[in-house]
Amino acid sequence: MAQRFRLVVYTQEAEVLNRDVLSVTLPGAEGYFGVLAHHAPLVAALGKGKMVIHETDDSVNEYLVDGGFAEVSQNVLTVLADKLNTAADLES
Amino acid sequence: MAENVKALRRRLRSIRNTKQITRAMEMVSAAKLRRAQAALMAGRPYAAKLKDLLSRLAASGSVAHPLLESRPVSKRLLVVFTADRGLAGAFNAQIIKRAEAYLRESTVPVELVCVGKKGYDYFKTKKVSIRHAVPDLGAKLSIARAQEIGGLLVEAFLAADCDEVVLLYNKFVSTLVYRSEFEVLLPLGSDIKASAEALPIRGSQEFLLEPSPSAVLVALLPRFVSNRIYITLAETFTAEHSARMIAMSGATRNCEELTEKLTLKMNKARQAAITKEIIEIVSGAEALKA
Numbered sequence: 001m002a003q004r005f006r007l008v009v010y011t012q013e014a015e016v017l018n019r020d021v022l023s024v025t026l027p028g029a030e031g032y033f034g035v036l037a038h039h040a041p042l043v044a045a046l047g048k049g050k051m052v053i054h055e056t057d058d059s060v061n062e063y064l065v066d067g068g069f070a071e072v073s074q075n076v077l078t079v080l081a082d083k084l085n086t087a088a089d090l091e092s
Numbered sequence: 093m094a095e096n097v098k099a100l101r102r103r104l105r106s107i108r109n110t111k112q113i114t115r116a117m118e119m120v121s122a123a124k125l126r127r128a129q130a131a132l133m134a135g136r137p138y139a140a141k142l143k144d145l146l147s148r149l150a151a152s153g154s155v156a157h158p159l160l161e162s163r164p165v166s167k168r169l170l171v172v173f174t175a176d177r178g179l180a181g182a183f184n185a186q187i188i189k190r191a192e193a194y195l196r197e198s199t200v201p202v203e204l205v206c207v208g209k210k211g212y213d214y215f216k217t218k219k220v221s222i223r224h225a226v227p228d229l230g231a232k233l234s235i236a237r238a239q240e241i242g243g244l245l246v247e248a249f250l251a252a253d254c255d256e257v258v259l260l261y262n263k264f265v266s267t268l269v270y271r272s273e274f275e276v277l278l279p280l281g282s283d284i285k286a287s288a289e290a291l292p293i294r295g296s297q298e299f300l301l302e303p304s305p306s307a308v309l310v311a312l313l314p315r316f317v318s319n320r321i322y323i324t325l326a327e328t329f330t331a332e333h334s335a336r337m338i339a340m341s342g343a344t345r346n347c348e349e350l351t352e353k354l355t356l357k358m359n360k361a362r363q364a365a366i367t368k369e370i371i372e373i374v375s376g377a378e379a380l381k382a
Contacts, residue, residue, distance in 0.1 A: 001200065010137050010138040010141060012135055012138050012139075012235050012238075012319055012322055013131070013134060013135060013138075013235070014133065014134035014135070015137055028302055028303070029300070029302070029303050029307065029311070030303045033302075040300055041298065041299045041300065042299060042300040042302065043148070043149075043299050043300070043302070043305065043308055044143055044300075044301075044302040044303075044308070045302065045307055045308050045311040045312075058158050061343075067143075067311075069145060069311070069312070069315075070310075071141070071144075071145060073299075078141055080141055080142060080145075082315070089238055
């Protein structure tokens, strides 16, 4: 049974996501990295790429981010995204 | 004053129309206030988190960056936030008054950045140096706008065109209260260091910083500045709508009072006119009889 942790995503305008997840893959400034439960405390600058979320129901959601920061602390991953889009947003 | 019933009736009609307008403006402002307030509240978590990250970097000690450097102040930049439109009570007047006092009392030369038409319209005819103006905010809170203004301020500070950047804006306190405040934007530091000291010591948390402490800092700082401007704009808009709502509500009430007073006056005048006519008719009749 994979462990879950809280993912919170903010843009400057509002909170976009706030739920428990199993894992998150993020585009760091120098390459992708993954976050699982109980990750070591971290502050990372983000680049442009896909944020891939494995949900607690085993589904997968993807978002596009372009710059920002990610902080892991006390089993909470907080993402401050400059821009956040779902693939659907961009196709329209 | 006017014994003239017609004149009073005309005035009453005009006041009644005015009241309809002020009441409509009050309701529109109330709706805009609700939306602006929601936007302000929604934006606060990001801002708080950003400040948190910066404080943590500052606490870890490894921070040196030109934007954090305080140097002796020989020139200042004052960013004045007003609204584009008036009829907002003391909202714009208060900012302008405090800006003028600041300019007068400063021991060093001050340049202005005018955000919002009302401030710009006022200062452009005065003997002050306006470095930049954003006279058309369009009442829309936009990240791009905040970045544009933030970038300009950072540029001015780094180029040493100024040694201190101060914001003057109305802060939203509650639906009925807003307050004008000065805030030092650049150099960043005083409030960061203070909140760094206030950070709870979370066990022995040594944060991994990727790609490196200085890279994170370099990425954080401009975003922090533009986010501060974003929040300032959010506060300004919220305070503006609350100010206009209060002003229009007061205006509506004044119309109601005036309507009451003038209606009484009009009726008295009307009765006086009738009485006068009766007296004339009766005395005329008496004269004929005699």
